Each structure stands twice: as structure tokens, then as C-alpha cells.
Amino acid sequence: MGSKEGKAKALNEKEIKVLKALINSRPHKERNIAIFMLGLQSGLRAFEIATLRLSHIIENNGDLRDSTNIKGKGSKVSRIYFNSEVRKALQAWLDVREDDIASDSLFYTQKKQPLRANYIARLMYELMQDANIKEASSHSLRRTYANNLLEEGANIRDIKELMRHSSIATTQIYFESSETQLSALAEKLAKR
Numbered sequence: 001m002g003s004k005e006g007k008a009k010a011l012n013e014k015e016i017k018v019l020k021a022l023i024n025s026r027p028h029k030e031r032n033i034a035i036f037m038l039g040l041q042s043g044l045r046a047f048e049i050a051t052l053r054l055s056h057i058i059e060n061n062g063d064l065r066d067s068t069n070i071k072g073k074g075s076k077v078s079r080i081y082f083n084s085e086v087r088k089a090l091q092a093w094l095d096v097r098e099d100d101i102a103s104d105s106l107f108y109t110q111k112k113q114p115l116r117a118n119y120i121a122r123l124m125y126e127l128m129q130d131a132n133i134k135e136a137s138s139h140s141l142r143r144t145y146a147n148n149l150l151e152e153g154a155n156i157r158d159i160k161e162l163m164r165h166s167s168i169a170t171t172q173i174y175f176e177s178s179e180t181q182l183s184a185l186a187e188k189l190a191k192r
Contacts, residue, residue, distance in 0.1 A: 007139075008135065008136055008137040008138075008139040008140040008143055009133075009134075009135045009136050009140055009143070010140060010143045010144045010146075010147040010174075011040075011133070011136065011140050011141070011143075011144045015131065015133050015136075016040070016144070018131045018133075019036065019127060019128065019131055019133075020033065020036070022127060022130060022131050023127065030089075030092045030093045030095070030096045030097075031093050031096075031097075031107055032123065032127075033089050033092065033093070034086075034089040034090050034092070034093040034107070035107060035115075035123070035124070036089075036124070036127075036141065037085060037086045037089040037090075038052075038086060038089075038090075039124065039138065039141030039142055039145070040141045040144055040145060041083055041085050041086045041145065042080050042081060042082060042083070042086050042145070043080075043141075043142050043145035043146065043162060043163055043164075044080060044142070045072070045073070045117075045142060046117045046118075046121040046124070046138050047117035048070055048072055048080070049107065049115075049117075049120050050107070050114070050115055050116055050117040050119075050120055051070060051071065052070070052105075052107070053104040053106055054104050054105075054106055055104060056068045056070060056106065057082070057106060058094075064082065064087045064090060064091060064094075065082060066081065066082055066087075067080060067081045067082060068080060068082075072164045073164065074166075076164070076166070078164040080164075081162070093106075093107075098112075107120075120138065121137070121138040122138075123138075124137070124138035124140075124141065125137050125138055128140065142163075142174075143174050145162075145163075146159055146163055146171070146174040146175070147174065149162060150175060156171060156172070159171055
């Protein structure tokens, strides 16, 4: 259904804008933007998004959390962070989310059943196909997250933690050198 983990392409700003516009033009836009942003800005995998509960994102006093612990790959408990853009998308979803859902699941189907990971992955994959973005899958959101962290100057150890990887070697798979990046690095040396 898409590229293998770590091999899906990272998205550029233009592609992200196209995807957001596409989501906003379709039914369930608040839910789907929240899902999209959790992948893009928090680096969550589809199965991690599917496991989110209201209690993961809402404090006892009703405020949105800045971070929470979740079970990730290999049942390892890890901390995830919600930046202001993710919290904004989550709040928009909560504003329209029905309260009479039987489960504590954050995301659900029209039939009020919790969304499953394969549904989320397929939803994002089909969205990228509809936007005519080649070699992209739901994992492209996670790869974009990692690349954006690197471009913002995060070091590999911090990116490893934010990606919830056990090994830096796994984190390094997410990055590709580009001619533009290599040229910019070489130019930085000339200014020393």
C-alpha cells in the first residue's frame, strides 16, 4: 500500500499545503487534519494515532496537554509532544467531536467505532495519491517530521528521542543528503 517504513518520501511545503487544502475540502476535515498534524508535527505512526485516547490529550481540568506518554513500537512507553499547531488541530476536532462515543478513543468512524491503524494509513495514503504525490504514504508524515527537526537544527540524539527510536542508526535512515543541503554546508565553512 505504500513505501516501506523509512523509505517513504519526505513532503515539501508545497505538498503539505496541497494536502491540507484537500483535507479541508472533504468530509471529516477536523478529524482528518488532527490525524494529519499528529503525523506531521508529532511524528506519530498510524498505529500510535489509532491508540490515542481522550485522556492522552486532555488534562483533568479540561486543558489540552503539551505532551503525553504512549505505547509505541515494541510496546515501549515513550513521551510524545503536541506543539501549538497540533493542539490547535486537536481542539478543532474536539469542538466537533461527539461526546456520546462509547469508548475513550480519540478518533472514530461514522459508525462510532474506534479508527484502526490500517484505516488511518489507508486514509493518508489515498489522500497523497489524490494529491498526485508520488512515492508517498502515511509514513511520509513521520519522515517529514524527522527532516524538519534536522532542518531546524536538532541534533541526531534529540531527533532519535522525539522519533522514539531505540537506535540512532534507525533515525539516520530517515535522512537523505541533497545537493542543496551539501552546497549550503560547504558554503558555511567559507564564512568561518
